[in-house]
Amino acid sequence: MLENLALTIVIPVYNEQENLARVQKELLEYINQSHTITTVLFVNDGSSDNSQSLIEEICNKHMAFNYISFDKNYGLSAAIKAGFDYTTTSLVGYIDADLQTTPLDFDLLLEHIETYDLVTGVRTARKDSVVKNMSSKIANGIRRSFTKDGMDDTGCPLKIIKTEYAQRIPMFRGLHRFLPAMILLQGGKIKQVPVRHFERIAGTANFGVWNRLLGPLMDCFAYLWMKKKYINYKVANKG
Template sequence: MTASVTASVAAADSDPAGPPTRLTVVVPVRNEAGNIESLVTEIGRACAALAPFEVIYVDDGSTDATPAALEAARAGRPWLRVLRHARSAGQSAAVRSGVAAARAPIVATLDGDGQNDPAFLPALVAALEQGGPAIGLAQGQRIGRKDGPFKMLQSRIANGVRGRILRDSTRDTGCGLKVFRRAVYRALPYFDALHRFMPALVAREGYGVVHRDVVDRPRHTGRSNYGLFDRLWVGLLDLAGVWWLIRRKRPTPSVTEVAGREETPC
């Protein structure tokens, strides 16, 4: 992990200072120059009713014109922030950097390729908030997938195996549209592909998970830079590790501080 990523992640141990914010939207991107402006516009439109909000783009070491596109997108958008990894560290690291820098107690994520429609963000935020403190995650589940048949077959197999082993009651954990409590995310064990196992890990911490169907869209331009988990054999070790973490979980103790005995005056 590069020094810039390490510094950003270290910030998760403290609460970032800043103006009061209801929602932070984190968008990990790598080489998505052609999708920046249109998606930023859509996010701003979708989140208008959720103000005050902020959007954090995490540029995961792009080698194309993504940095320039993000700089141009910031003009006239005080709610848009940009973080950059010096070298690509992966989607999970990009999400973690964004959550570490988030100023809001509620965080939303979506993929930066335009396939996740930001119009579904208000419904996911409402599902989380209406559920109360007992709900830790509102997970989008894609319908009308626009991926090719081979990738969809791989994803179906991977989701089926994961569901049988982890019993997380989620048919599509790979959907980038998620809304969760920042404090809950910070309690999760960090590892590569964490974002793919959030329903199971949030439940492991004792929180509920709600689901909402979201409509998948075709990619506007460019090609996929993430998504290797859809190949089942890449995720098997991660799956085994998460299964082990769930099996080893012990009840979290309820802790109260014992008041000190008052001094008896002489």
């Protein structure tokens, strides 16, 4: 059944010039072996380095690669939302440009996407620092207590979502951490699948303790407010 699916892989980019050659190589390898019709959409989030020139070079060489570029830096949630908004395939995936997860593991998620509306990775044997691992573990515990989504690693940068669900998510800053919970609010089904994790080998991480711990705690209160106000409906009939 996978050969009947079409997938857009969204890659947010913010000052990742050192990683883009490897992104091109690994995504091409995945596209060439995938059983799905797969394209890549770069979202340049106002990079100040040479990322945009490299993105344009990649897209000019390969028809499966496309891009949109922001006029300034808006943040990861905005980049992900723009990727969802500009997706025209039935499925949309997400991976970070640092490739601490591998696109090859999209196939592990695709195995479940017919039954579920979002399938997210869970990073096993994480190759991050002790501080980053501990802060992420605490932040995930806090989010789980607020959202009751049962997800162990909502920050994993490897996800596939049915596009009709992704495009209904009312994104606000920080909501990329709540994607599974937002699918549940729509009455969708979610699943987590173990995926591989690798060390960052180039570029600089853009997130500190505030982004991983204190920021997400504040976002939890925003999520609870939004959940209380969230509108969801099903049309029974029309004429």
